[in-house]
Amino acid sequence: MTFEISSAARSRRSGAIVSSPARRWIWRAVFVFALVWMAAHFITLGALKWGPPVRHDATVLGQMIAVAAFPLLFLLAFGTRNPLRGGIIAGVVGVVALLAVLLHS
Amino acid sequence: MQDTLRTRMGWLHAWVGFAAGLLLFCVFASGCLAVFDTELTRWLQPEASPQTEAFSPQSLDHVLPAVHDLLVQGEKPFITLPSRRDPYLRLEHHDGHEFLTVPYNPKTGERLTVRATAGGTFFYDLHYTMRSGVYGETLVAFVGLALLLTIGSGIIIHLKGLVSDLMLLRPFAARLRAWLDVHVVAAVVFLPFILLMAYSGTFIRARTLFPPVSYLASIENAFRTSVPSTPRRPEKSAVSIPPSFPPLAPLVAEAERTIGAGQTGYILFQPQNILISRTDASGPLLTREHVDFSAEDGHVLRHVLLPGAITHTEQVLKGLHYARWTGVGMRWLYFISGAMGAVMFASGSIIFLMKRRRQSGERLMFRIAEGLAIGSIVGLPLGTLAFFWANRLLPVALHDRPLAEGHVFLAVWVLSAVSGMVWSLLGRPFQGWKIQLFCLAGLGLFLTPLDVATRPGVTFFHVPTVFAATDLVAFFLALVSFQMARRL
Numbered sequence: 001m002t003f004e005i006s007s008a009a010r011s012r013r014s015g016a017i018v019s020s021p022a023r024r025w026i027w028r029a030v031f032v033f034a035l036v037w038m039a040a041h042f043i044t045l046g047a048l049k050w051g052p053p054v055r056h057d058a059t060v061l062g063q064m065i066a067v068a069a070f071p072l073l074f075l076l077a078f079g080t081r082n083p084l085r086g087g088i089i090a091g092v093v094g095v096v097a098l099l100a101v102l103l104h105s
Numbered sequence: 106m107q108d109t110l111r112t113r114m115g116w117l118h119a120w121v122g123f124a125a126g127l128l129l130f131c132v133f134a135s136g137c138l139a140v141f142d143t144e145l146t147r148w149l150q151p152e153a154s155p156q157t158e159a160f161s162p163q164s165l166d167h168v169l170p171a172v173h174d175l176l177v178q179g180e181k182p183f184i185t186l187p188s189r190r191d192p193y194l195r196l197e198h199h200d201g202h203e204f205l206t207v208p209y210n211p212k213t214g215e216r217l218t219v220r221a222t223a224g225g226t227f228f229y230d231l232h233y234t235m236r237s238g239v240y241g242e243t244l245v246a247f248v249g250l251a252l253l254l255t256i257g258s259g260i261i262i263h264l265k266g267l268v269s270d271l272m273l274l275r276p277f278a279a280r281l282r283a284w285l286d287v288h289v290v291a292a293v294v295f296l297p298f299i300l301l302m303a304y305s306g307t308f309i310r311a312r313t314l315f316p317p318v319s320y321l322a323s324i325e326n327a328f329r330t331s332v333p334s335t336p337r338r339p340e341k342s343a344v345s346i347p348p349s350f351p352p353l354a355p356l357v358a359e360a361e362r363t364i365g366a367g368q369t370g371y372i373l374f375q376p377q378n379i380l381i382s383r384t385d386a387s388g389p390l391l392t393r394e395h396v397d398f399s400a401e402d403g404h405v406l407r408h409v410l411l412p413g414a415i416t417h418t419e420q421v422l423k424g425l426h427y428a429r430w431t432g433v434g435m436r437w438l439y440f441i442s443g444a445m446g447a448v449m450f451a452s453g454s455i456i457f458l459m460k461r462r463r464q465s466g467e468r469l470m471f472r473i474a475e476g477l478a479i480g481s482i483v484g485l486p487l488g489t490l491a492f493f494w495a496n497r498l499l500p501v502a503l504h505d506r507p508l509a510e511g512h513v514f515l516a517v518w519v520l521s522a523v524s525g526m527v528w529s530l531l532g533r534p535f536q537g538w539k540i541q542l543f544c545l546a547g548l549g550l551f552l553t554p555l556d557v558a559t560r561p562g563v564t565f566f567h568v569p570t571v572f573a574a575t576d577l578v579a580f581f582l583a584l585v586s587f588q589m590a591r592r593l
Contacts, residue, residue, distance in 0.1 A: 075254065
């Protein structure tokens with residue numbers, strides 16, 4: 001925090017335009033949130049197709065996985081140094097979950 | 106600020122934690138009260154003495170006329186059988202917010218004259234809906250997900266010092282350092298409990314976040330103009346309720362032959378069926394196994410028990426979350442762990458504000474945030490104590506008394522939030538914290554005298570009861586609040 005304040009003060013004094021990483025992180029978090037939320041949604045929907053034959057059990061299984069996967073996937077996607085890599089990880093999981101909904105017979 | 110994993114996670118932990126933490130404080134605080142909902146109902150109905158006679162199944166039939174009346178009113182009444190936790194027979198129904206309960210003598214079936222109250226289940230409803238129905242339920246489930254994110258990012262930040270931080274508490278260090286120690290100790294020691302509650306709680310309400318239907322279909326339905334394609338069918342005739350029910354004692358005996366002796370907990374009444382269900386206290390699996398009888402002549406209709414590994418996993422998660430199978434010791438452990446969870450959110454929010462005060466203290470958004478923090482961290486306990494005071498001070502004959510108790514709770518909470526916001530916007534937030542903490546200390550301190558003065562048949566030498574425990578917890582809260590207000 002000390003570093004944060006002094007850095008901001010330095011940039012104000014010098015008049016330089018410094019792009020705050022916090023602003024980038026907001027957009028990154030929103031983007032990752034949207035991708036991960038869709039992945040969790042497709043996991044819940046897909047469980048009815050690839051999960052147990054009883055609807056109640058399939059729904060419960062899907063929701064169990066979705067609730068556990070959401071924070072893990074979010075932290076994984078948000079934690080990568082390269083934002084694109086994080087987006088790709090969350091996107092791939094979402095696409096696989098979507099394919100499981102669409103293609104599973 | 107450098108863009109590293111730790112700084113990214115720190116940023117996520119701080120902002121998601123603060124935004125969700127104010128609501129999560131309320132969820133955890135009300136949750137740890139909900140663990141003792143049955144006991145609190147007994148405190149809130151002091152006319153029912155702590156000890157009573159042994160249960161006689163024949164007494165159940167005396168409750169049936171009241172059950173019939175509730176069914177005619179369209180309610181779904183159920184009888185809770187006496188247990189070690191609560192020796193009374195109770196007739197209950199849900200009024201849309203909480204379970205209203207009327208106690209009966211377990212031996213004679215005679216209705217006890219007690220005050221009407223929202224009872225301990227008021228906090229249960231508050232815990233998972235914030236008294237806002239399905240919208241509140243969705244919001245609480247959503248902050249549950251946010252909690253999982255916050256825990257994950259918190260673990261990543263503190264991964265190196267996770268073990269060493271366990272023993273590090275410096276209450277007399279600089280203020281920020283002391284609050285940080287409180288936050289880390291509360292979070293690390295009780296991490297398994299908080300993680301279990303966060304996951305199981307979010308999963309239990311997952312249907313509001315991740316329904317098993319496509320969002321696209323839901324959106325399409327929302328925008329579709331509803332044109333009735335077929336002429337409206339005539340209204341379905343109301344289901345008839347039998348004029349009288351069969352005697353309940355033989356039905357309970359029959360149900361016990363199927364689900365085990367002493368394992369029956371609830372008798373749920375529907376217009377055509379009587380469901381006798383397994384008690385939640387029977388074990389960690391919340392199976393809700395039930396034997397159904399005909400409401401006409403009492404013959405057995407079916408025995409319902411959901412099988413399967415996934416269903417059992419769901420039942421275990423629910424059982425661990427609700428903790429209705431536990432004894433008193435485990436219940437206290439849940440209470441303390443929940444309270445420490447609330448301490449974690451409160452200290453986290455205070456740290457968030459302290460770190461930003463110098464840089465952003467003059468900003469409007471910061472002042473609003475601090476006002477909200479006062480309203481949440483002090484306002485909820487204030488409202489809770491006001492609820493207990495209202496229970497004892499409102500006239501017993503007051504119409505809609507349970508609703509009035511709820512209104513007092515909400516009024517005090519809103520007043521606290523507004524007052525906190527005003528002090529904060531005036532640039533004197535410490536004044537806001539102090540005044541409210543002193544009010545909280547006063548309400549907590551004088552709850553014991555209030556209890557003694559308004560409880561019929563007070564004796565000082567009896568077995569430890571819910572009355573003593575509730576008063577002592579309020580007294581402890583008063584001491585903590587007083588000390589906090591003094592040190593501000």
